[in-house]
Amino acid sequence: MGTGDGVAGQWGGTDVHFGEDGGRLTYGSYLRLPQLLDQQHLESDPPAHDELLFITIHQVYELWFKQVLHELTASRDAMLAGELWLAEHLLRRVHTIERVQTQQVDILETMTPQDFGEFRHRLSPASGFQSVQFREIEFLSGAKDPSFVRRFRGLTSIEQERLRQRLEEPTLWDAYLEVLRKAGFDTDTEDAIRHALRKVAGDRSQYAAIWELAEALLQHDELAAAWRARHVVMVERMIGTKPGTGGSSGANYLRSRLDLRYYPLLWNLRTAL
Numbered sequence: 115m116g117t118g119d120g121v122a123g124q125w126g127g128t129d130v131h132f133g134e135d136g137g138r139l140t141y142g143s144y145l146r147l148p149q150l151l152d153q154q155h156l157e158s159d160p161p162a163h164d165e166l167l168f169i170t171i172h173q174v175y176e177l178w179f180k181q182v183l184h185e186l187t188a189s190r191d192a193m194l195a196g197e198l199w200l201a202e203h204l205l206r207r208v209h210t211i212e213r214v215q216t217q218q219v220d221i222l223e224t225m226t227p228q229d230f231g232e233f234r235h236r237l238s239p240a241s242g243f244q245s246v247q248f249r250e251i252e253f254l255s256g257a258k259d260p261s262f263v264r265r266f267r268g269l270t271s272i273e274q275e276r277l278r279q280r281l282e283e284p285t286l287w288d289a290y291l292e293v294l295r296k297a298g299f300d301t302d303t304e305d306a307i308r309h310a311l312r313k314v315a316g317d318r319s320q321y322a323a324i325w326e327l328a329e330a331l332l333q334h335d336e337l338a339a340a341w342r343a344r345h346v347v348m349v350e351r352m353i354g355t356k357p358g359t360g361g362s363s364g365a366n367y368l369r370s371r372l373d374l375r376y377y378p379l380l381w382n383l384r385t386a387l
């Protein structure tokens with residue numbers, strides 16, 4: 115958006131200044147910038163230089179998580195409605211965001227362990243482990259695990275409700291099975307699903323949209339795994355084998371989650387091809 119003065123005349127001779135039509139919206143008011151830019155409050159005193167980076171990067175993650183949830187929910191609903199092209203289109207957007215999220219770890223690694231140490235002791239027991247949106251993404255993707263809800267400390271009732279709802283509603287995998295059923299496949303048992311997946315993979319001209327959708331789900335799964343792997347290596351670089359601020363064993367706990375896959379049957383399919 116430009117500034118008003120002199121631009122209007124140059125661009126068409128009206129009296130309305132660009133960006134000031136009706137005087138209702140400005141860049142800052144539309145994006146709620148006064149509120150957004152006032153949400154970075156340091157815990158360190160005197161202020162540690164790198165704490166602003168630490169807060170900013172987490173807030174940016176949470177904004178992307180919000181967008182990813184928006185897209186994954188719509189993708190799931192598109193599958194349930196039989197709009198396969200839309201479901202795939204939205205998943206591809208999610209992939210792009212997920213790649214950016216993994217790259218963002220590079221920015222955090224410009225912080226040294228010594229500089230992190232200046233304020234880390236002030237953060238406990240807060241931890242990324244408590245990210246409600248991160249857990250919502252896992253649940254919606256297919257990895258529902260109610261024990262996380264019990265292990266969360268300090269959840270607001272709204273956050274509890276969000277997680278409870280995600281545990282109840284269909285996952286992306288549930289929606290994909292519905293797509294298979296609508297295409298005439300039996301999905302009652304794991305063997306039946308394996309059979310359906312092999313049929314789809316074996317006749318891509320007939321099942322092009324269903325195959326591409328499975329590939330888009332697998333890509334989402336692979337990118338989530340890539341983030342987990344990137345995060346744990348960064349954590350080891352930053353705090354070694356110290357326990358996490360959230361009270362877990364730290365890198366050990368994070369390594370225990372590296373094998374998580376949302377769609378094991380899509381991975382198993384590879385062996386059968």
Ligand code: HEM
Pocket residue numbers: 171172175176222230240241242243244245248345348349352353357358359360361362363364365367368371
């Ligand atoms: C200096 C940087 C960071 C360190 C040292 C760090 C460390 C850790 C540790 C030790 C855990 C295990 C739980 C605990 O006991 O606290 C954890 C979990 C987690 N962190 Fe980080 N983290 C960092 C940055 C980030 C960033 C930028 C994000 C982005 C949102 C993030 C998201 C998460 C999530 C979602 C979990 C839960 C993972 C799971 O349960 O599988 N972390 N982190």
